[in-house]
Amino acid sequence: MEYKYELHCHTNMVSQCASTPPEEVVRLYKEKGYSGIVVTEHYSPLTFKLNSYYKPQRLIDFYLSSYYEMKKYETEDFSVIFGMELRRYATGADYLIYGIEPRWLKEQGNLMKLGERQVYRLMHEQGYLVFQAHPFRWYIQRCNPKYIDGIEVYNGKCDEKTNFKALQWAIKTGKLMSSGSDFHEEAQLAKGGIITTEPIKTGADLVRKLKSGEYKLIKP
Numbered sequence: 001m002e003y004k005y006e007l008h009c010h011t012n013m014v015s016q017c018a019s020t021p022p023e024e025v026v027r028l029y030k031e032k033g034y035s036g037i038v039v040t041e042h043y044s045p046l047t048f049k050l051n052s053y054y055k056p057q058r059l060i061d062f063y064l065s066s067y068y069e070m071k072k073y074e075t076e077d078f079s080v081i082f083g084m085e086l087r088r089y090a091t092g093a094d095y096l097i098y099g100i101e102p103r104w105l106k107e108q109g110n111l112m113k114l115g116e117r118q119v120y121r122l123m124h125e126q127g128y129l130v131f132q133a134h135p136f137r138w139y140i141q142r143c144n145p146k147y148i149d150g151i152e153v154y155n156g157k158c159d160e161k162t163n164f165k166a167l168q169w170a171i172k173t174g175k176l177m178s179s180g181s182d183f184h185e186e187a188q189l190a191k192g193g194i195i196t197t198e199p200i201k202t203g204a205d206l207v208r209k210l211k212s213g214e215y216k217l218i219k220p
Helices: 022-031 056-071 102-106 116-125 160-173 203-212
Strands: 003-009 036-039 079-086 095-098 129-132 150-155 176-180 193-196 216-218
Touching: 003 079, 003 095, 003 150, 003 176, 022 036, 022 056, 036 056, 056 079, 056 102, 079 203, 095 203, 116 129, 129 176, 129 203, 150 160, 150 216, 160 176, 176 193, 176 203, 176 216
Parallel strands: 003 036, 036 079, 129 150, 150 176
Antiparallel strands: 003 193, 079 095, 095 129, 193 216
């Protein structure tokens, strides 16, 4: 049996650039035959606002709200897993963090203030994985390969040429590969993800699966 999982998804409850509510996202992906979603809302200055520079934790419950809302519609055959798309201050790079736990996040300070190396070390201390999202999108700055575990080689909002560049970069650097729809609205529905032969129920399950390489990438 095969299972399909979306690894890059936003909702209008937290990400200002998205237009679909959590309940609707779950319904749409269930209809497309997916077995689960990793919710990767934008952890960025746009979400937390500049006045949260010193105390972003004031808004952390808001940041987690869409994940908890989506969890209400989780079923035995459909998993909702927490993730993150992190952008640091004054940079143009986006990091997809897999395995991250809401409880751990609530205990942290402002992750947007950290340097690239600091982000990587902090996440690795917890056993989380760091992937670069859509590295060849025109306005995106590529990360130092030393400080990422993997690369999103197929992104549902990128064209074929852009995704091919990401794939070639991942091959050249020997990084893990991922695929995601980068869902913000129905036009990006089910354009990415991974296919596995085993169910993924938790962030830890996802990390193990990505490290193993035992999955197929869904191409847009």
